[in-house]
Amino acid sequence: MNPLHETTRIGRYTLRNRLVMAPMTRSRADETSGVPSELAVQYYAQRAEAGLILTEGTFPAPMGKGYVRTPGIHSVEQIAAWKRITDAVHAKGGLIFLQLMHTGRISHPSLLPDNATPVAPSAIAAEGKVFTASGPQDFVVPRALETAEIPGIVEEYRTATHHALEAGFDGVELHAASGYLPEQFLSSGTNQRTDRYGGSLENRARFILDVLAAMVGEAGSDRVGIKIAPEMGFNSVSDAAPQETYPYLVQRLSGLKLAYLHVARTKSALDYRALLRPLFDGPFLHGGGLDRQSGESLIADGRPDAAVFGSLYLANPDLLQRLSTSAPLNSPDRDTFYSAGANGYIDYPTLDEANNRALRIHAYGAADVVSTDQIDAPSVASDEVLVRVHAAGINGFDWKIRDGILQDVFPLRLPATLGIELAGEVIGIGSGVTQFAIGDRVMGTLGGLGAYANRVAVAADKLTRVPANLSDTDAAAIPVAALTAWQALFDAGELKRGQTALIHGADGRIVSTAAPEIATQTPPGKRGVWFQMRVDAQRLAELAEDVARGDLQVTVSEIVELSEAAAAIERNKTGHGPGKAVIKFR
Ligand SMILES: Cc1cc2nc3c(=O)[nH]c(=O)nc-3n(C[C@H](O)[C@H](O)[C@H](O)COP(=O)(O)O)c2cc1C
Numbered sequence: 001m002n003p004l005h006e007t008t009r010i011g012r013y014t015l016r017n018r019l020v021m022a023p024m025t026r027s028r029a030d031e032t033s034g035v036p037s038e039l040a041v042q043y044y045a046q047r048a049e050a051g052l053i054l055t056e057g058t059f060p061a062p063m064g065k066g067y068v069r070t071p072g073i074h075s076v077e078q079i080a081a082w083k084r085i086t087d088a089v090h091a092k093g094g095l096i097f098l099q100l101m102h103t104g105r106i107s108h109p110s111l112l113p114d115n116a117t118p119v120a121p122s123a124i125a126a127e128g129k130v131f132t133a134s135g136p137q138d139f140v141v142p143r144a145l146e147t148a149e150i151p152g153i154v155e156e157y158r159t160a161t162h163h164a165l166e167a168g169f170d171g172v173e174l175h176a177a178s179g180y181l182p183e184q185f186l187s188s189g190t191n192q193r194t195d196r197y198g199g200s201l202e203n204r205a206r207f208i209l210d211v212l213a214a215m216v217g218e219a220g221s222d223r224v225g226i227k228i229a230p231e232m233g234f235n236s237v238s239d240a241a242p243q244e245t246y247p248y249l250v251q252r253l254s255g256l257k258l259a260y261l262h263v264a265r266t267k268s269a270l271d272y273r274a275l276l277r278p279l280f281d282g283p284f285l286h287g288g289g290l291d292r293q294s295g296e297s298l299i300a301d302g303r304p305d306a307a308v309f310g311s312l313y314l315a316n317p318d319l320l321q322r323l324s325t326s327a328p329l330n331s332p333d334r335d336t337f338y339s340a341g342a343n344g345y346i347d348y349p350t351l352d353e354a355n356n357r358a359l360r361i362h363a364y365g366a367a368d369v370v371s372t373d374q375i376d377a378p379s380v381a382s383d384e385v386l387v388r389v390h391a392a393g394i395n396g397f398d399w400k401i402r403d404g405i406l407q408d409v410f411p412l413r414l415p416a417t418l419g420i421e422l423a424g425e426v427i428g429i430g431s432g433v434t435q436f437a438i439g440d441r442v443m444g445t446l447g448g449l450g451a452y453a454n455r456v457a458v459a460a461d462k463l464t465r466v467p468a469n470l471s472d473t474d475a476a477a478i479p480v481a482a483l484t485a486w487q488a489l490f491d492a493g494e495l496k497r498g499q500t501a502l503i504h505g506a507d508g509r510i511v512s513t514a515a516p517e518i519a520t521q522t523p524p525g526k527r528g529v530w531f532q533m534r535v536d537a538q539r540l541a542e543l544a545e546d547v548a549r550g551d552l553q554v555t556v557s558e559i560v561e562l563s564e565a566a567a568a569i570e571r572n573k574t575g576h577g578p579g580k581a582v583i584k585f586r
Contacts, residue, residue, distance in 0.1 A: 010285075099173045
C-alpha cells in the first residue's frame, strides 16, 4: 500500500490518509469584514480528501491581521462563513483545523482598526515591505506590548478557539512560525523584553505556552496543534541560538499531549526534523518542499506521522489521487497565490477534468476555431474500449476539416473533437469485447474523430496492440491519413517492404495522396466511408509489426503538449515537415 494512504492518529481523530494540506494564506476574503468568501467553500471542499486540512492563517482578533483580504474568526459573520466551509469539508468526510495567525509587527496601520500601530514584544521594526491595499509599504516600528496587555492577547486566542469550534472546526493550530507574534516572542532578535516574557529562554517561550494553555483549555489538548519553522528567517525574524531554543520549546510542548507538532522545513543546514522528532512525544507532521518521492519516503521511513504539502496542494485539488497513481501534477501559479477571485484558486483541474480536455473545432474555415475544451467523459458501448490516450498524431486532416476543405466529405457536427490516430492504454472495456484487457497498450484509429480527447471510447476493431518495442509517440505516428496513403501505395505496388516511408512527410506523393484529392477523387456514394474502408485493425497490426521490425520507419518530427497542439496543427498545415507531429498527453 502506498504509505500516504495509511491511516494515522492525530489527537482525537483518525486521519484517513497521511496527506495534510498546509496552511496557506490565499487573500480571497472580504477586505473590510474579514469574512471568508463563498469561493473558499469550494476551494476547501475540493481538497477535502486530504487526511487533514489546515486552513489559511486567520486572525484571532482585528489587531492580528497582517495581510490584505485575509479572514478573521472574531465576528458572527466570519464564524457563519467558516461554518459553511467546515460543513462542506465534513460532507466529504474530511477533517479541518483552523490556523490562528496573529502577525504582530508584520502588519501595517492601514490594515488595523483605527490605523493602530501593530503590536510586538519589542519596538523593533521588521525589515522589508508589507503589502497594503495601496501597495507595498515599509514596516513601521511596532508598539511594544505592556506586560499587563499580554493576558488580553492570550485571551483573544482562547476566544478565537471557542469561535473556531463554534464554526465546526475539528481543531485549531497555533501559527508559531514565519516571524509572526508567537515567534517574535520566542526569538531573541525580536524580543528584548525584561519582564517575564523576555530574556531567558524560559521567558521567551512563555507567550507560546500561555497561548497554547488557553487554546487547550477551550478545545482540549487533543484538538490543538502548533506549527514551528526553525530558522526560517522569514519576516526578518532571527534568534541567537535556534538550536537551543527549539529543542527547549519542543521539550516543553511534549508534555502537553497536543494533537500534533507541525515542523516546516526551512533552508537551515541543521536537520531539525532529526533533532526535534525524538523530543516530542506525540504525532509529528512534517513538510516544506515535499514532492511525490520525498513525501512517500518520509512516511515510509516512519519519521513523521503525516506529510504536509503546501503549494502542490494548492495546485492539485486531487493531490492524493495524483500522488498515488503517479499522475502528472499541475504546477502552482505564483501570480495567483494571493490575487483576488477564482482564477488560480478554484480552477486547478483535477485529473478527471484534465483527462477530459479535448482539442476541438467550433466552426469551419476560421483561424481561431481550434480550442481546448472540457468534454464529458465518454461512456463505453458494448463493442468499444475506453482508451486513455498517451499520444495522438497531428493529421493533415485536422486542418483540412477545420478549414472546411473536407466539409462535404466529413459532415461534422460542431463542435467536434479533432484527431484520428492514437496510442494509449485500455482503461475500460465494453461487455462484448474479448480481445483486450485493462492495461493493454493499444494503437489505432477512431474511425471517426476524438483522439485529442485524453480519454476516448473506440470501436475495438479499430485498435491493435502496440508492439513492446514501439513507444507511444511512434505508435501514434503511424497515421491514418498516411496509412491510407501507404495502403494505396502498397496496393499499387509503389511502396515495397523494406523501403523507408516518411510518415506524413517529406515525400510529396504521400501527402498529395491524402486530403484534397479525397474530396474530388472519392467516388460519389463512398464519401465519408472511404476513410473507414481503408483502416482495419489487422492492417494496422501488420504495419505496426513492420515498424517494430524496422522494415518501415516512423519519423516523428516533433512532440508537443496538448496546449501547443493548435499551433502544431497550424505548422503542419503549411509545412508538412519531414515527419509526423505527435501530441503527447503525459
Ligand atoms: C501561498 C502560500 C501561502 C502560505 N500561507 C501560510 C499561512 O498562512 N500559514 C502558514 O503557516 N504557512 C503558510 N505558508 C507556508 C506553507 O504552509 C508551507 O509551510 C510552505 O509552503 C512549504 O511547503 P511546500 O513546499 O509544500 O509549499 C504559505 C505558503 C504558500 C505557498
